[in-house]
Amino acid sequence: xxxxxxxxxxADIVCEAFVAYIKxxxxxxxCVLIGHSWAGQTDADRQTASKIAQLGYVGFALDIYGKGxxxxxxxxxxxxxxxxxxxRALLRRRLVAGLAxxxxxxxxxxxxxxxxxxxxxxxxxxxxxxxxxASVGLRGVVSVHGIFAPPELGRQEKITxxxxxxxxxxxxxxxxxxxxxxxxxxxxxxxxxxxxxYGNTMHSFTSPTANQPDKGLMYNADAERRSWVAIQNFFEExxxxxxx
Amino acid sequence: xxxxxxxxxxADIVCEAFVAYIKxxxxxxxCVLIGHSWAGQTDADRQTASKIAQLGYVGFALDIYGKGxxxxxxxxxxxxxxxxxxxRALLRRRLVAGLAxxxxxxxxxxxxxxxxxxxxxxxxxxxxxxxxxASVGLRGVVSVHGIFAPPELGRQEKITxxxxxxxxxxxxxxxxxxxxxxxxxxxxxxxxxxxxxYGNTMHSFTSPTANQPDKGLMYNADAERRSWVAIQNFFEExxxxxxx
Numbered sequence: 001x002x003x004x005x006x007x008x009x010x011a012d013i014v015c016e017a018f019v020a021y022i023k024x025x026x027x028x029x030x031c032v033l034i035g036h037s038w039a040g041q042t043d044a045d046r047q048t049a050s051k052i053a054q055l056g057y058v059g060f061a062l063d064i065y066g067k068g069x070x071x072x073x074x075x076x077x078x079x080x081x082x083x084x085x086x087x088r089a090l091l092r093r094r095l096v097a098g099l100a101x102x103x104x105x106x107x108x109x110x111x112x113x114x115x116x117x118x119x120x121x122x123x124x125x126x127x128x129x130x131x132x133x134a135s136v137g138l139r140g141v142v143s144v145h146g147i148f149a150p151p152e153l154g155r156q157e158k159i160t161x162x163x164x165x166x167x168x169x170x171x172x173x174x175x176x177x178x179x180x181x182x183x184x185x186x187x188x189x190x191x192x193x194x195x196x197x198y199g200n201t202m203h204s205f206t207s208p209t210a211n212q213p214d215k216g217l218m219y220n221a222d223a224e225r226r227s228w229v230a231i232q233n234f235f236e237e238x239x240x241x242x243x244x
Numbered sequence: 245x246x247x248x249x250x251x252x253x254x255a256d257i258v259c260e261a262f263v264a265y266i267k268x269x270x271x272x273x274x275c276v277l278i279g280h281s282w283a284g285q286t287d288a289d290r291q292t293a294s295k296i297a298q299l300g301y302v303g304f305a306l307d308i309y310g311k312g313x314x315x316x317x318x319x320x321x322x323x324x325x326x327x328x329x330x331x332r333a334l335l336r337r338r339l340v341a342g343l344a345x346x347x348x349x350x351x352x353x354x355x356x357x358x359x360x361x362x363x364x365x366x367x368x369x370x371x372x373x374x375x376x377x378a379s380v381g382l383r384g385v386v387s388v389h390g391i392f393a394p395p396e397l398g399r400q401e402k403i404t405x406x407x408x409x410x411x412x413x414x415x416x417x418x419x420x421x422x423x424x425x426x427x428x429x430x431x432x433x434x435x436x437x438x439x440x441x442y443g444n445t446m447h448s449f450t451s452p453t454a455n456q457p458d459k460g461l462m463y464n465a466d467a468e469r470r471s472w473v474a475i476q477n478f479f480e481e482x483x484x485x486x487x488x
Contacts, residue, residue, distance in 0.1 A: 163443075169427055176424055183413055183420070186443055192466065193443035199407075199430055200437070222436065226481075233473055 001053055003046075007067065008101035010094045015063040017098065018046045020053040021107055028109040030239040031058040031102050035095075035117025035124035037207075038081040039071040040064070044207070048116070055232065057239070058108050062098040064091070064124060074209055081120055088127065088151030095128045096135060103137055114238050115141040116231055118206060119173075122146015122165070129161040129191070140238040142166065142231050145203050148174050148182040159191035164234050166227045168201030172216035196230055198223040245297055247290075251311065252345030254338045259307040261342065262290045264297040265351055272353040274483040275302040275346050279339075279361025279368035281451075282325040283315040284308070288451070292360070299476065301483070302352050306342040308335070308368060318453055325364055332371065332395030339372045340379060347381055358482050359385040360475055362450060363417075366390015366409070373405040373435070384482040386410065386475050389447050392418050392426040403435035408478050410471045412445030416460035440474055442467040 006017045018041065021029070032052045036045045041063050049059030064084065071077035084091040103110035115138065117125035122143030129141045130151065140162035148165070150156065163186060167174060174182075179195065186193035198220070204210035205220040206227060212218070250261045262285065265273070276296045280289045285307050293303030308328065315321035328335040347354035359382065361369035366387030373385045374395065384406035392409070394400065407430060411418060418426075423439065430437035442464070448454035449464040450471060456462070 169431070176427070180420055180424075183441070183443065187413070191443065194470070195441040195443075197427070197439040197441065199427065199435065199439075226438070226477075229477055233470075233477070237470075 001050060003050070006101065006105070008097060010097035013094075014067045015094070015098065016041075016067040017063055017101060018049055018061040019105065020046070020049040020059040022053055022056070028107055029057055030112035030114065030235070031060050031105070031108040032235060033098060033102055033113065033115040033125070033128075034059060034061040035115060035121025036062065036064065037119035037121055038077040039073050039075075040069060040077070040080060042070070042073050044073070045121075055235065057114075057235065058102070058105065060098075060102045060105070062095070062121075062124070064094050064098070089153055091124065092127055092131050092134065092151070092153070095124055096131060099128065099135055099138065110137050112139060112239055113137045114139055114235055116144065117141070117146060118144045119146065119204060123149070126163070126165075127151060129159050129163055130156060130189075132157040132159070135161065140164070140234065142234055144227055144231075145171055145205055146174070148178045150185050156185065156189050159186065159189040161191070162234075162238060163191050163193040164230065165193075165195045166198070166230055167195055168198050168203060168205050168220070168223060170201060170216065171203040173203050196226070198226065245294060247294070250345065250349070252341060254341035257338075258311045259338070259342065260285075260311040261307055261345060262293055262305040263349065264290075264293040264303040266297055266300070272351055273301055274356035274358065274479070275304050275349070275352040276479060277342060277346055277357065277359040277369070277372075278303060278305040279359060279365025280306065280308065281363035281365055282321040283317050283319075284313060284321070284324060286314070286317050288317070299479065301358075301479065302346070302349065304342075304346045304349070306339070306365075306368070308338050308342070333397055335368065336371055336375050336378070336395070336397070339368055340375060343372065343379055343382060354381050356383060356483055357381045358383055358479055360388065361385070361390060362388045363390065363448060367393070370407070370409075371395060373403050373407055374400060374433075376401040376403070379405065384408070384478065386478055388471055388475075389415055389449055390418070392422045394429050400429065400433050403430065403433040405435075406478075406482060407435045407437040408474065409437075409439045410442070410474055411439055412442050412447060412449050412464070412467060414445060414460065415447040417447050440470070442470065
């Protein structure tokens with residue numbers, strides 16, 4: 001397993017991706033971007049990149065906040081996330097910069113890019129799918145306990161990336177009404193979309209340390225296991241030769 | 245591949261199951277019941293039984309209408325289905341009779357039973373899960389473009405079988421409101437439940453001949469392929485040694 005950090009820029013902001021892949025000779029391969037939670041890029045994201053690499057893809061953990069700007073894995077990161085929630089055009093630009101950096105990587109097949117994101121990262125990968133022609137090469141995205149709220153950046157054009165959301169039904173950050181709104185948004189945009197709804201499952205279900213059921217945040221081993229199966233299936237379908 | 249028909253009874257009604265399995269020596273194995281659509285047991289159900297057998301389980305296509313009572317694969321079968329929709333206690337009894345017949349089969353592990361059903365059969369397998377102590381041995385069920393409406397048979401006890409519904413979001417027989425109601429019902433019953441929602445997908449998405457979009461009935465190759473992957477994953481989890 002080869003791992004490296006990679007600097008890329010969005011205007012004057014330097015970001016630091018973490019990249020993982022298994023070295024083979026002279027062959028590009030699909031790449032999966034990893035969108036981090038409000039804590040910024042953490043060990044969990046880098047581990048996800050390595051798990052993605054084990055599947056034969058390039059794992060590319062994004063850095064939305066910028067190099068050196070990291071939050072606390074289990075603290076309050078409102079100050080970090082808020083500027084991007086307030087300015088979704090900024091968020092989109094930052095994400096597209098990450099996508100461009102991945103596409104430029106020598107081992108990456110720039111026409112076979114996917115993305116998976118957790119919590120805030122779920123919103124990020126959905127926003128990347130919503131970016132339309134700005135995200136050429138993006139084949140599909142998986143939002144894992146992500147936030148559904150669409151950006152207000154004018155009329156949504158057709159979404160060509162396939163979309164899968166893995167969703168805990170008791171997630172207070174993505175309510176049943178949000179789910180219905182999301183279904184309508186995706187259908188209107190003619191996306192190839194799916195949602196896997198997990199019952200009795202709260203926000204942050206993939207985070208082993210999440211343990212605040214009163215706040216709707218709780219690890220759930222069943223949902224985590226099922227979500228990883230779904231992620232693998234999704235990218236298998238996405239990157240299958242028959243889909244090219 | 246060994247196939248056979250098997251008669252079983254519910255009171256004075258004789259039913260004829262279709263059973264498929266690969267013969268191996270002296271070992272019982274998990275069994276998957278197959279619930280048919282309003283057309284009654286058809287070739288499609290018997291083919292599903294054979295596909296289940298290829299996975300190493302016993303495929304057991306139920307016969308809810310009774311031996312020789314078969315509808316038309318693409319006609320109006322209201323007269324056949326209606327008595328069971330009107331009398332869900334009868335339906336439950338008929339289903340439990342099928343479950344008992346499967347459990348009594350010599351190659352079946354009576355403690356590892358699953359079920360998958362299509363359209364009306366989806367309602368059937370959900371009703372089997374809702375039968376509580378009457379369906380001991382039932383570990384999990386998959387409803388495929390099934391109807392969600394619960395029976396009105398008194399207070400629902402805890403549902404111990406795992407539940408997965410594979411659902412087309414544009415299915416007119418299972419509306420977004422039905423989906424929310426189902427989520428509430430399953431959560432209240434403390435079921436381990438999941439719903440996979442497929443966007444831009446109507447009722448009967450697994451039926452290659454379904455082609456009445458004006459009525460909300462339409463084959464969908466993507467949803468069919470994804471549903472078969474989900475079904476396999478579900479039974480793999482259900483029957484895994486670690487789950488026993």
